[in-house]
Amino acid sequence: MLLVLQKINPSSLTDTAVSLAAAFILGGLIGLERQYRQRTAGLRTNVLVAVGAAVFVDLASHLQGAEGATHVMAYVVSGIGFLGAGVIMREEGNVRGLNTAATLWGSAAVGAAAGADLIGEALLAALCVLAANTLLRPVVNAVNSKPLDVRSVEVTNTVFVIADKAHQKVVLAAVEEEFEHRSFPALDLRVHAFGHEEIEIEVKLASTAVEGQQLDTLVARLLAMPAVKQAFWSPSTSI
Template sequence: MAHLSTLDFLTRLAVGVGCGALVGIERQWRARMAGLRTNALVAAGATLFVLYSEAVSDPGSVTRVASYVVSGIGFLGGGVILRDGASVRGLNTAATLWCSAALGVLAASGNLKFALLGTVAVLLVHLVLRPAGRLIDRVPQDDPDIEGVRATIHLHCDRKAEPQVRVLLLQALGASNLTPTGLRARREDDHTTRLRATIATTGDPARALEQVISRLSLEPGIRDLHWHLVEEPQDAGDEEE
């Protein structure tokens, strides 16, 4: 190690692992998939690879090895991204691992101050921007693709079960923060009732409506249950009760 002393090696490695561990502590505290050890190991690995390139005294090897680290972390991050129904989980975890590797690269290249500043930036993103993101989610969105769209739930049940089904439907909508703007009922000749609930929305209600359907689907007396989005005015031919 002509250009890298043992003290420099240990100092840079310690800073790299420490920066990854600080990020990992926040992740572990929030019970995420990649916690303290994972982020620390990612940072340690990135630091060691770049330190190796420093040790071999090749001027162009540091940049080259750093680019390989970025590619390798991409594969590792892809392994923590999971599809959960209509949503995707693990994107923040993958991005955090990517940042931990970057902190290790900074530390290994001797930019210890920048590595610490980068660690503070990553922690601020998780601690400060998280509540900011939740506030933004609560603001009504005007999406041109779904503007003026209403959701409709269609339900076909036995007539004797109609009162209980009405109550359960309204309770399920309330639990999912959905407010019905209309509820129509049509009684059929075969002693069944068709209910149609209309929900006005300013966003995409798919996930909330699926939760409502899941709550009601196992209820005895329900023969059919589905929902869809409509843009045309509701048909006024049904009897409203």
């Protein structure tokens, strides 16, 4: 007990208190915006990430100086990646949670700066994270509201063909021949059961600039085959 009391350093405690308080407040500001928008990682998560990073960096700084703090920061950067991966979800070809994961990464950076006694830098970092999540939102919405010109924009296109199961080999060979003839870069080709008597051929093209008119011509040729019931293509800009 006496040994523990002897290790208590009022000056060190004050320094730690300031660092953790800064991490708590700044992480709270970031988390409050996330909580208001009802994101997966809200107020408590961002505060805990910021404070946790600040604690690790502050302890390393007190025990091993600036060099120790630098080493711990490197571990914080890599470690927060595992936490961020937990909030990233893939749903129907779309990736969700990337912004939340990036915000957690920013909160960790804010906490690390606060733990290293760089309160001014921590404040600036927190303001940048908040600005990215608030001030840039109208810009993102304005860009997303613009109509997508699928004829010339760089997108990932997928061609779907519904055909009789009995003629699977013939149709599949014809699809492959059409793609090779037109030099369309196919990333993936899959065949799925489509009911009891039909199949679905799904061909995903590489992300490249493809004219929509070319895909329309391809679909028209495939539809001309007697065994093909449906044929269409769909553009996607998801990750």
